[in-house]
Amino acid sequence: MYKRILVSTDGSELSGKAVNHAIALAAQCGAELVAMTVVPHYPRSYYDGSLPLSNEEVERVEKHWAEGGHKILDTIRDAAQAKGVAASDVVVKSDLVADAIIETAKKQDVDLIVMASHGRKGVSRLLLGSETQQVLTRSEIPVLVLR
Template sequence: MAHTVLVPTDGSPQSREAIEYAMREFSDAEFVALTVLNPTEMGAGGTEMGMASYADEWMDAEEERAEKRFEELGTLAAEHGVTLDGETIIGRPARAIVDYAEEHDIDQIVMGSHGRDGVSRILLGSVAETVVRRSPCPVTVVR
């Protein structure tokens, strides 16, 4: 049975470092790059467009960014000789990552940390910290 590694990716340098680390450390695994689109990050649309129209445009733009990211990561995977699938889902990032891992029998999660500390971590929370606490499988956080 193949080992499946889930790597949440948001396009940040930390998530890129996490996927590179995962491909080096788990070179015999299959990889899933997961992008979670969080509608709460959408913000308010301009006054000239309706909210539904803005939401559709935001979703389309985010899905397009995710597809471009998956293409780039596919090239990286080919360089490492590994298999990578890209998945885009909608939800709150920490919960969506944990749910995806549970529903797809993921063996390992490797994710980047944004390195927040102090007040910003307390106020904003930490996706990585929540995933570590709730994950059904081992989690590696790459800094």
């Protein structure tokens, strides 16, 4: 059914549920798993909301964020391999999370994207936005949303 499944995570408990489901689904289908996380770029200007840091400090902060992303994905890759699922991981630096997920899914040639959703409604959804909603409505690849 599925050959390559992408699971996007931010390391939260809720996205952990989506990760577990994606691993189980990949094991059932004999699919490969691609785990991904998106880390932001450090704001570079006063108008972006940054603190005045040197380029070296900005690079250090971004490196720290990327290393944190790799730690999250290392855990997922190990859990997948423990279940007999071939897994790879991708850390993407981007401020546009939904775009990064969709683009990574295309580049990785996956046939399913698995994500978690908080299920926010009303004003909180409008104020906080929903990366999952954006992926769901804009992706040409099927999306499985878990709550």
